[in-house]
Amino acid sequence: MKLTPTSEKELLSRARDIAGLTFGELAKEANLSVPDNLKRDKGWVGQLLEWHLGAQAGSKPIQDFPDIGIELKSIPIGYSGKPLESTFVCVAPLTGVSGLTWQQSHVRNKLSRVLWLPVEGEREIPLKDRRVGSPLIWSPSAEEELWLKNDWEELMEMIALGGVTRITAHSGEILQIRPKAANSHVLTEAYGAKGQPIKTLPRGFYLRSKFTSYLLETYFV
Incomplete structure (x- = not known):
């Protein structure tokens, strides 16, 4: 692995250096093998x-x-230029959330400054031939942060009140909570509607594709 960049300028320069290159070219330099697909290697692109x-x-x-x-x-992009899926942000806390504020949240910390890297994501393109796009460094505007904060507070209130099992993929305008586990046997602690301890699937925060699509349309010029 290359040394950690010491400045935003250095990081952006590195991201621009790999723009236009294929996963195959990048994997060869990193001495990594390219999987046939991402079904069993979902984190491979991120690791590369x-x-x-x-x-x-x-x-x-x-x-x-x-x-x-x-x-x-990274954002997998289709032929239309639109994101093909939602974007994982971080694991959602299901216990010890009383008194937690947006300012203290992992979501806010993760999204305070982001290097977005679009990558070709259409499945018919062999993984080794998919290319990396041009980078963008972004911080949310006051309005965008308010959108995120409102969704986060709504979702966290449901968790705090024992409603984690009532949260669906439709909850939240641009930020959603979805199960995130390797399989249905991986369970974690949470609280039920009556405050009783329960076991449930781990959850993660995700940005809806309509929001990342908006970011691409707004900031990539």
Whole structure:
């Protein structure tokens, strides 16, 4: 893995250096094998990009580049130029959430400064031939942060009141909570409607594709 970048300018320069290259070309330089598909290797693209950009955080609940305060997010793009799926932000806390505020939240920390990297995502394109797009470094405007904050507070209130099992993929305008587990046997602790401890699937915060589509249309010029 390359050394961690020491500035936003250095990180952006590295991201621009890999723009236009294929996953195959990038994997060869990183001495990584390219899987046939991503069904069993969902995190492979992220790991490949992290290697080239020098991200150090791994799976820790901190920004990918904590020293310069930047998170890395890739967006699979279709032929239409639109995102093909929602974007994972971070794991959602299901216990110990009383008194937690938006200012303290992992979601706000992760999304305070983001390096977005569009990548070709159409399944008919062989993985080795998919290319990396041009990078964008973004921080939410006051209005965008308010949208995120409103959704976060609504979702966290449901969790705090024991309503985690009532949260659906339709809850939240641009930020949603969905199950995130390797399989249905992975369970974690939460609280039910009567305050009783329950076991449920781990959850994660995701940005809806309509929001990332809006970001691409608004900021990529």
